[in-house]
Amino acid sequence: MRLLVCGGAGFIGSAFVRLRQADHGDEVVVLDKLTYAGRRENLEGLDVRLIEAGIEDPHAVASAMEGIDAVVNFAAETHVDRSITAPDAFVTTHAVGTWVLLEEARRRGVRYVQISTDEVYGSIEDGSFTESSPLQPSSPYSATKAGADLLVASYHHTYALPTLICRGSNNYGPRQYPEKLIPLMILNALHGDRLPVYGDGMQVRNWLYVDDFARGIGTVLAHGTPGETYNVGGPDECPNLEVVQRIIQLTGNDDSLIEYVTDRPGHDRRYSLGSEKVRALGWEAQVRFLDGLQQTVRWYRDHRAWWEPIRSGDYREYYRRQYGTQIKGGRALS
Ligand code: NAD
Ligand code: TYD
Numbered sequence: 001m002r003l004l005v006c007g008g009a010g011f012i013g014s015a016f017v018r019l020r021q022a023d024h025g026d027e028v029v030v031l032d033k034l035t036y037a038g039r040r041e042n043l044e045g046l047d048v049r050l051i052e053a054g055i056e057d058p059h060a061v062a063s064a065m066e067g068i069d070a071v072v073n074f075a076a077e078t079h080v081d082r083s084i085t086a087p088d089a090f091v092t093t094h095a096v097g098t099w100v101l102l103e104e105a106r107r108r109g110v111r112y113v114q115i116s117t118d119e120v121y122g123s124i125e126d127g128s129f130t131e132s133s134p135l136q137p138s139s140p141y142s143a144t145k146a147g148a149d150l151l152v153a154s155y156h157h158t159y160a161l162p163t164l165i166c167r168g169s170n171n172y173g174p175r176q177y178p179e180k181l182i183p184l185m186i187l188n189a190l191h192g193d194r195l196p197v198y199g200d201g202m203q204v205r206n207w208l209y210v211d212d213f214a215r216g217i218g219t220v221l222a223h224g225t226p227g228e229t230y231n232v233g234g235p236d237e238c239p240n241l242e243v244v245q246r247i248i249q250l251t252g253n254d255d256s257l258i259e260y261v262t263d264r265p266g267h268d269r270r271y272s273l274g275s276e277k278v279r280a281l282g283w284e285a286q287v288r289f290l291d292g293l294q295q296t297v298r299w300y301r302d303h304r305a306w307w308e309p310i311r312s313g314d315y316r317e318y319y320r321r322q323y324g325t326q327i328k329g330g331r332a333l334s
Contacts, residue, residue: 002027004068006055007075011176014042016214031064037177055097061104070111079179083141094144102155116167120146123268130274131229138266162226166217169233169273173210174299185244186300189251191334196323199263201241204270208234209287219283233273236289250297261326
């Protein structure tokens with residue numbers, strides 16, 4: 001296939017491109033704005049044409065979609081904490097950007113896959129969300145992602161565009177930007193820095209290894225019914241505190257590194273996704289959480305050249321703003 005992968009220089013997009021080229025030999029065009037989270041090195045060793053532009057740019061989108069069989073849209077602002085302090089880019093990329101992609105896809109009648117998140121359903125105390133659960137997003141991140149999903153659904157309903165929506169649960173694995181829980185805790189633990197746990201640390205996330213999500217998206221792209229939404233949830237749930245304690249063990253540290261900090265405003269307590277529908281298409285998660293976490297710690301240990309430039313660059317300033325005043329002694333990152 002000839003695929004246009006928007007946001008393909010990010011964490012999950014680049015894992016998807018790697019998998020498609022290894023397993024299917026797809027021809028891939030990546031359209032990516034290369035924000036702080038988008039990195040050229042994520043595409044190293046892959047045979048892709050990279051167009052550096054935003055999905056909200058109609059001219060770039062029109063030329064990127066030339067001769068394409070299907071579009072998979074990963075492009076997004078993805079960090080909930082940043083959406084709380086500066087929501088602007090979330091609205092532009094998720095609402096305007098998704099609309100620009102849909103318009104061009106409609107002009108060409110191209111199959112369109114939107115990558116979405118379990119966070120559009122909000123928080124759930126017991127049980128799991130299905131695809132027909134109501135959308136009750138809590139943060140500017142999840143609200144704008146939900147808006148994008150609704151726009152995608154409207155293009156199927158109104159214009160019969162062959163659209164698919166894939167909602168993943170929390171991903172982890174190699175090449176995740178260290179603002180997110182797991183890589184942040186791994187890198188801090190490797191440096192002996194404090195481990196900032198929000199609130200009581202008993203929030204639960206449904207962990208999905210990134211390659212499992214990438215395969216799930218491939219399954220939906222190949223076998224999904226146009227107009228439908230598919231949840232792709234991980235095999236295991238775990239409270240944040242336990243995730244952090246596992247990372248402490250895997251890096252040879254002790255619990256004294258943990259620092260409880262002020263909770264995130266509007267923090268969702270628990271996510272849980274039911275994935276029966278994508279299972280019926282033949283997908284199954286292959287990586288259990290404790291194995292995947294071990295592999296992820298090993299990857300960060302072995303790939304300092306990937307993360308050292310991040311940790312010594314703009315990320316330091318972000319970290320200082322987000323955590324600096326809360327960490328004992330005022331010393332945020334070593
Ligand atoms: P990421 O932050 O690592 O990557 C996002 C990519 O999008 C980056 O390469 C960035 O440069 C690019 N981008 C941002 N704005 C853009 C724009 N306007 N135009 C073009 N490119 C732009 O994110 P990720 O974790 O790989 O997430 C990818 C997708 O998967 C997102 O849509 C996200 O909502 C969804 N998702 C993520 C998770 C998770 O746990 N990380 C879980 C479920 C769903
Ligand atoms: P995160 O990786 O930001 O993903 P999301 O908010 O999209 O689920 O956070 C995962 C969980 O970890 C969430 O409950 C917030 C918590 N968390 C911390 O306790 N400390 C941190 O420094 C970060 C980044 C997250």
